[in-house]
Amino acid sequence: MTDNSYSQGPDQDGHFGIYGGxxxxxxxxxxxxxxxxxxxxxRGDPAFWEEFHSxxxxxxxxxxxxxxAERLTRHLGGARIYFKRDELNHTGxxxxxxxxxxxxxxxxxxxxxxxxxxxxxxxxxxTATVCARYDLPCVVYMGxxxxxxxxxxxxxxELLGAEVRHVTSGSRSLKDALxxxxxDWVTNVESTFYIIGTVAGPxxxxxxxxxxxxxxxxxxxxxxxxxxxxxPDTIVACIGGGSNAMGLFHPFLDDRTVEIIGVEAAGRGIKxxxxxASITGxxxxxxxxxxxxxxxxxxxxxxxxxxxxxxxxxxGIGPEHAWLADQGRVSYVSATDxxxxxxxxxxxxxxxxxxxxxxxxxxxxxxxxxxxxxxDHVICMNMCGRGDKDVFTVAQxxxxxx
Amino acid sequence: MSETRIDRRFADLARxxxxxxAAFVTAGxxxxxxxxxxxxxxxxxxxxxxxxxxxFTDPMADGxxxxxxxxxxxxxxxTLTGTIDIVRQARRHDDDTPIVLMGYYNPxxxxxxxxxxxxxxxxxxxxxxxxxxxxxxxxxxxxxxxEAGLNWIRLATPTTDSKxxxxxxxxxxxxxxxxxxxxxxxTHAATRQTIASAVDRLRRHTDLPVAVGFGIRNGEQAAGxxxxxxxxxxxxxxxQAVADGLDDGKGTDSCVDNALTLCExxxxxxxxxRA
Numbered sequence: 070m071t072d073n074s075y076s077q078g079p080d081q082d083g084h085f086g087i088y089g090g091x092x093x094x095x096x097x098x099x100x101x102x103x104x105x106x107x108x109x110x111x112r113g114d115p116a117f118w119e120e121f122h123s124x125x126x127x128x129x130x131x132x133x134x135x136x137x138a139e140r141l142t143r144h145l146g147g148a149r150i151y152f153k154r155d156e157l158n159h160t161g162x163x164x165x166x167x168x169x170x171x172x173x174x175x176x177x178x179x180x181x182x183x184x185x186x187x188x189x190x191x192x193x194x195x196t197a198t199v200c201a202r203y204d205l206p207c208v209v210y211m212g213x214x215x216x217x218x219x220x221x222x223x224x225x226x227e228l229l230g231a232e233v234r235h236v237t238s239g240s241r242s243l244k245d246a247l248x249x250x251x252x253d254w255v256t257n258v259e260s261t262f263y264i265i266g267t268v269a270g271p272x273x274x275x276x277x278x279x280x281x282x283x284x285x286x287x288x289x290x291x292x293x294x295x296x297x298x299x300x301p302d303t304i305v306a307c308i309g310g311g312s313n314a315m316g317l318f319h320p321f322l323d324d325r326t327v328e329i330i331g332v333e334a335a336g337r338g339i340k341x342x343x344x345x346a347s348i349t350g351x352x353x354x355x356x357x358x359x360x361x362x363x364x365x366x367x368x369x370x371x372x373x374x375x376x377x378x379x380x381x382x383x384x385g386i387g388p389e390h391a392w393l394a395d396q397g398r399v400s401y402v403s404a405t406d407x408x409x410x411x412x413x414x415x416x417x418x419x420x421x422x423x424x425x426x427x428x429x430x431x432x433x434x435x436x437x438x439x440x441x442x443x444x445d446h447v448i449c450m451n452m453c454g455r456g457d458k459d460v461f462t463v464a465q466x467x468x469x470x471x
Numbered sequence: 472m473s474e475t476r477i478d479r480r481f482a483d484l485a486r487x488x489x490x491x492x493a494a495f496v497t498a499g500x501x502x503x504x505x506x507x508x509x510x511x512x513x514x515x516x517x518x519x520x521x522x523x524x525x526x527f528t529d530p531m532a533d534g535x536x537x538x539x540x541x542x543x544x545x546x547x548x549x550t551l552t553g554t555i556d557i558v559r560q561a562r563r564h565d566d567d568t569p570i571v572l573m574g575y576y577n578p579x580x581x582x583x584x585x586x587x588x589x590x591x592x593x594x595x596x597x598x599x600x601x602x603x604x605x606x607x608x609x610x611x612x613x614x615x616x617x618e619a620g621l622n623w624i625r626l627a628t629p630t631t632d633s634k635x636x637x638x639x640x641x642x643x644x645x646x647x648x649x650x651x652x653x654x655x656x657x658t659h660a661a662t663r664q665t666i667a668s669a670v671d672r673l674r675r676h677t678d679l680p681v682a683v684g685f686g687i688r689n690g691e692q693a694a695g696x697x698x699x700x701x702x703x704x705x706x707x708x709x710x711q712a713v714a715d716g717l718d719d720g721k722g723t724d725s726c727v728d729n730a731l732t733l734c735e736x737x738x739x740x741x742x743x744x745r746a
Contacts, residue, residue, distance in 0.1 A: 098635075
């Protein structure tokens with residue numbers, strides 16, 4: 070990595086400073102190296118990107134719009150607020166950007182079966198979608214806790230032809246779905262491609278997922294230049310594993326005037342211990358193939374995360390975020406369940422956009438900072454998913470029986 | 472590296488012209504007290520090598536039986552400090568049987584690698600098997616462990632091709648652990664024919680003894696492996712024996728007795744396999 074850049078990582082072994090790496094069982098190691106070779110070839114092949122961008126345009130619906138949230142801006146009375154509207158993508162979130170890229174890699178490797186893990190179900194739906202499109206059998210692992218709270222997405226996956234396997238081990242949420250997916254992968258290593266949903270896992274996953282999601286930031290930058298004639302002052306995104314955030318952030322990392330903020334899920338409050346804020350409330354450790362910030366006890370045992378948002382309910386974070394936090398380039402803050410719910414309601418009423426509970430956390434932070442900022446301050450927030458899937462969860466949280 | 476308990480044990484087995492039995496149990500299962508009794512009883516029950524699992528919340532390479540075993544141990548308050556203490560207790564009764572710790576890296580990283588190696592050596596640990604530290608990450612713990620005088624036991628698998636094998640075997644000592652299936656612990660077994668050719672391939676690359684594990688659950692299967700490998704690893708079957716002794720989820724003397732009885736039976740079959 071050069072001294073002056075925040076965007077050159079990882080090194081060839083997948084390290085961002087002390088983070089990242091390849092902490093996987095020997096059985097998987099040859100395949101992980103094979104994937105790296107395929108990925109390095111593909112990223113240098115114009116034909117690969119041509120197919121990626123063609124699907125982006127005609128299948129996903131890219132570029133996603135940049136929208137000036139006029140009523141929200143007026144309501145908060147300070148900074149000008151833009152939404153990067155990746156919730157308008159096919160399947161309703163940014164996750165499809167990555168699954169399109171990875172299914173093309175799976176085809177290059179000649180794999181005949183796809184597996185994935187999912188929390189909120191958005192990555193599962195996006196994976197099931199590309200598997201239908203390319204006629205590959207698909208198994209999605211999902212914790213039973215998430216199956217209950219994201220029922221619409223479970224049925225969507227099944228409609229798309231995927232098999233949803235309910236995971237009952239551990240905390241029955243995203244981390245346990247990941248464990249089961251890894252157990253499947255190690256068992257079916259010859260035939261199977263594992264489409265990981267976030268910027269985590271063994272190298273090269275954090276790098277390749279970032280590259281597929283960076284389309285968000287590149288588009289946003291060009292769109293902001295077109296409407297504002299300059300770079301934004303602040304960009305904001307929510308963080309579970311951190312793929313939508315890394316996608317928005319990465320093209321801006323070396324634009325030093327741009328303030329970058331990642332918003333973790335504070336659940337019932339950091340002090341309550343029931344949260345999913347790995348950077349705010351965790352410390353470095355090794356899990357799921359990489360070193361990163363983890364929620365863990367004094368003995369190095371992983372602590373169950375909590376968030377009202379199933380997509381943020383994970384006790385770790387992508388290793389590049391861990392590095393950017395240590396470097397001080399990105400500020401990592403948090404928003405509670407209640408703050409996210411408030412943002413969810415406000416956005417629905419003021420803008421006619423029902424956000425997913427995940428970006429509602431980012432919006433909650435925008436609501437905290439925007440009022441005190443001047444009128445010419447430009448904020449761009451990633452509206453990375455739509456809230457249809459969360460209607461039942463929100464109703465329950467607000468004491469409404471549907 | 473000077474001769475270790477593991478080296479001496481395999482030299483001894485070679486003189487006896489038989490394979491060894493490596494018995495895996497999880498530290499702290501079903502509780503710290505009964506676990507210490509179980510571990511201490513293994514040598515007399517015929518275990519030639521003791522593998523002690525360091526329980527972890529997220530055992531990615533383990534099947535349901537060892538997952539449940541780890542969860543029982545953690546629920547009963549097991550920690551890495553407690554695991555090392557079980558080794559120390561076992562060493563009071565037996566100074567010859569090799570003890571190998573097996574598990575995942577995060578609890579060790581959290582403990583501090585330097586402190587861990589010091590305390591493990593001091594307690595009488597002989598070797599380490601770390602599931603999620605492939606040779607690419609040798610600087611983390613492998614090289615310091617070798618420096619501290621511990622054997623670094625490497626896992627080789629059906630996917631480890633001949634090109635990769637020299638890297639995998641570098642810094643390996645004590646023995647090589649061949650994972651006989653692509654998969655998690657305690658599931659299906661590979662055929663003897665497949666295992667025999669894999670063991671032959673390993674022997675062309677190393678002079679280290681070869682132990683074979685994953686999917687071996689009874690005396691008959693163990694005896695089959697004992698004819699082709701230098702040691703047989705049995706794990707899930709012992710953890711299941713412990714589970715079978717639970718009374719309403721609580722540990723009982725039967726947990727220990729079940730596992731030790733099974734160990735005696737399997738050891739008997741392993742010992743006569745080449746007779």
